[in-house]
Amino acid sequence: MTRIVYLNGDYLPETEAKVSIFDRAFLMADGVYEVTSVLDGKLIDFDGHAVRLQRSLDELDMRAPIGKDALLEVHRELVRRNGIDEGLVYLQITRGAPADRDFVFPDPETTEPTIVLFTQNKPGLAHSPAAKKGMKIISIEDQRWGRRDIKTVQLLYPSMGKMMAKKAGADDAWMVEDGFVTEGTSNNAYIIKGNKIVTRALSNDILHGITRAAVLRFAREAQMEVEERNFSIDEAQAADEAFITSASTFVMPVVEIDGVALGDGTPGARALRLREIYLDESRKQAI
Structure with missing residues (x-):
């Protein structure tokens, strides 16, 4: 089964998801991430991860492209679409893809953040040898x-x-x-x-x-x-x-x-x- 990922508001097969070569995470490591565990098809410590995500964004003066409640629904939808019982949901937010490479932060009014989420299926995660x-x-x-x-x-x-x-x-x-x-x-x-x-x-x-x-x-x-x-x-x-x-x-x-x-x-x-x-x-x- 082709994994379904989330990219900038859309649910896509992973083979169709594309990010610009000018994305700040690719060029400058200008991005933050979180990893949330899934057990029994449910999210572990989601609230804590959401709070830390916002703190990371604030420390880097980066705009959040999605609210907490909507982010929770994206996590749940990805777990559902990919049939994850035990595994992980990876989330990454970057400062986006300006028109060209520059050390100076792009104008947030004209450069939208990039947001990517995908799942990793890890059967037996709770019973690791x-x-x-x-x-x-x-x-x-x-x-x-x-x-x-x-x-x-x-x-x-x-x-x-x-x-x-x-x-x-x-x-x-x-x-x-x-x-x-x-x-x-x-x-x-x-x-x-x-x-x-x-x-x-x-x-x-x-x-x-x-x-x-x-x-x-x-x-x-x-x-x-x-x-x-x-x-x-x-x-x-x-x-x-x-x-x-x-x-x-x-x-x-x-x-x-x-x-x-x-x-x-x-x-x-x-x-x-x-x-x-x-x-x-x-x-x-x-x-």
Whole structure:
């Protein structure tokens, strides 16, 4: 079946959807994006993604081409048309396609934003085999730009980080700046010591994860202590457990960091319990 995508107000077969070569995202990485998970045919944490999307647009002085309610309906319609039970909805908004390439922002009165949405079918998303064996992580220097809190399409260095991890026989990388972990290549990073979860505090240094916010809320409700502060790779290697969170992985245990096994080298009980809680609660609140 040909996938149906959404482009600038139209639902089209993916083979018919076209974007200008002058689009600012193509030429300048001048665009933002969000990824919303789908479980049981329903959207997970949509409100959080919509709020963060608007924040990203505001930070870049970019106009929203669609309102929140209409955006929700587009998400639902794409899920319906593509028969998605478990998967993802990708959304991208760019500053549009002016008549020519220029570093100066185009006039928003004459250049319409570009909006694209498409689905990715991911059967078994909630029951990933990786959650049962855990992830192996390497550390790399964080060489990204300084506004990581804006969810832009500038993803070259995170992609390079994933390839570094693959080359090293690992699953992903945690980025390190000034001796402390910032985040994973496409996820937020955590360690657990005793009953305490430690994760970096929100700032311009990291993405303000939607899954992060939900997981920390559920953790506090489960009587776990949460400490938002910097931590080093050495501290992470000495932790009882570690994990990552993202919209596409939910809560994923980490079992090895730079070749050092955590605990007995298997997913920790607390991380697995947080994954279970997150999935159960998210399904209840899905729309």
